[in-house]
Amino acid sequence: MKITKLTTYRVPPRWMLLKIETDEGVVGWGEPVIEGRARTVETAVQEMEPYLIGQDPARINDLWQTMYRAGFYRGGAILMSAIAGIDQALWDIKGKVLGKPVVELLGGLVRDRMKMYSWVGGDRPSDIIEQIRTLQKGGFNTFKMNGTEELGMLDTSAKVDEAVRRVAEIREAFGTTIEFGLDFHGRVAAPMAKTLLRELEQFRPLFVEEPVLAEQAEYYPRLAEMTSIPLAAGERMYSRFEFKNVFAAGGLSIVQPDLSHAGGITECLKIASMAEAYDITLAPHCPLGPVALAACLAVDFVSYNAVLQEQSMGIHYNKGGELLDYVINKEDFKIVDGYCNPLPKPGLGVEVDEERVIEAAKNAPDWRNPVWRHEDGSVAEW
Ligand SMILES: O=C(O)C(=O)C[C@@H](O)[C@H](O)CO
Numbered sequence: 338m339k340i341t342k343l344t345t346y347r348v349p350p351r352w353m354l355l356k357i358e359t360d361e362g363v364v365g366w367g368e369p370v371i372e373g374r375a376r377t378v379e380t381a382v383q384e385m386e387p388y389l390i391g392q393d394p395a396r397i398n399d400l401w402q403t404m405y406r407a408g409f410y411r412g413g414a415i416l417m418s419a420i421a422g423i424d425q426a427l428w429d430i431k432g433k434v435l436g437k438p439v440v441e442l443l444g445g446l447v448r449d450r451m452k453m454y455s456w457v458g459g460d461r462p463s464d465i466i467e468q469i470r471t472l473q474k475g476g477f478n479t480f481k482m483n484g485t486e487e488l489g490m491l492d493t494s495a496k497v498d499e500a501v502r503r504v505a506e507i508r509e510a511f512g513t514t515i516e517f518g519l520d521f522h523g524r525v526a527a528p529m530a531k532t533l534l535r536e537l538e539q540f541r542p543l544f545v546e547e548p549v550l551a552e553q554a555e556y557y558p559r560l561a562e563m564t565s566i567p568l569a570a571g572e573r574m575y576s577r578f579e580f581k582n583v584f585a586a587g588g589l590s591i592v593q594p595d596l597s598h599a600g601g602i603t604e605c606l607k608i609a610s611m612a613e614a615y616d617i618t619l620a621p622h623c624p625l626g627p628v629a630l631a632a633c634l635a636v637d638f639v640s641y642n643a644v645l646q647e648q649s650m651g652i653h654y655n656k657g658g659e660l661l662d663y664v665i666n667k668e669d670f671k672i673v674d675g676y677c678n679p680l681p682k683p684g685l686g687v688e689v690d691e692e693r694v695i696e697a698a699k700n701a702p703d704w705r706n707p708v709w710r711h712e713d714g715s716v717a718e719w
């Protein structure tokens with residue numbers, strides 16, 4: 338079998354889908370994208386084509402290593418997202434050729450169902466109680482929200498109180514009938530992280546995500562020393578070579594590689610097993626589309642340390658498109674009592690509605706995250 342063609346489709350709300358065709362008619366789908374840089378990743382995918390056209394799609398490991406090493410420069414959000422989407426599509430092809438779900442090619446299920454969580458509150462957290470109540474009706478009992486709005490590198494007690502009050506209200510309303518993670522989203526600088534973690538400790542959030550920016554990862558062990566709140570990070574780290582330094586330094590309890598940013602299934606499987614060796618849990622980042630989610634689930638169902646899976650149904654970013662809009666087998670993604678079952682179909686398990694994708698790609702948005710500014714006019718971490 339030979340790879341014959343790669344086609345990318347940028348589609349609402351802010352995703353990109355990749356179709357890899359072969360000379361025997363088997364097609365694989367991937368989701369290479371960096372939110373807000375879809376066109377850049379699209380070009381990176383096109384620049385990877387010479388490594389792929391005419392090659393045997395079954396040789397995923399050789400194709401992965403070639404895409405990673407042959408261009409001399411490596412790593413980073415763009416190149417690793419391009420490789421990620423191509424890798425996903427190659428696993429999809431392999432499963433379809435063998436008539437098996439990817440999980441079966443990876444040694445089979447380590448669990449029967451996977452715990453899912455849902456976002457609430459939006460960019461500037463609000464209406465959280467109501468949104469939790471609504472999602473509880475859909476069976477969710479685990480949630481994530483932004484921990485703060487814009488926050489200065491050094492900010493006021495009032496801002497700290499605002500963040501704490503929001504969390505206090507959640508515990509007041511739901512007690513321990515629900516769990517929730519707080520995403521600091523890189524908005525919190527080291528000077529404020531210590532204060533916020535100390536003040537939030539009493540409410541025992543399930544985790545605090547990106548307690549500081551990924552480029553400040555040396556703070557993870559120091560922050561972990563002063564709090565019992567599990568610290569989570571990983572969406573802005575892109576290969577096992579980045580994660581190894583963080584694992585060795587300590588501090589992380591949860592690692593959150595993104596299957597569409599960190600080299601795909603081939604790379605994230607390695608990151609997951611490295612994490613397990615350090616007693617670190619796995620909770621793949623996935624505010625994206627159905628193929629990315631399917632790739633996450635393939636890793637979740639074979640990784641003992643997988644504990645939670647993000648999914649984007651109802652997420653505040655999905656304006657103009659929803660998780661299952663481009664999926665024919667929607668029923669396979671059903672979430673029951675907050676859990677998702679393994680996707681049963683061969684390959685990644687997503688039957689892509691290609692006509693819908695092609696139609697939607699005609700109005701591809703150029704999604705960008707907003708540029709926030711502090712009161713003094715300086716740019717704020719979004
Ligand atoms: O889902 C998360 O944990 C996020 O932090 C969302 C962020 O990754 C946006 O997708 C960036 O555009």
Ligand SMILES: [Mg+2]
Pocket residue numbers: 520522546547572
């Ligand atoms: Mg996040």
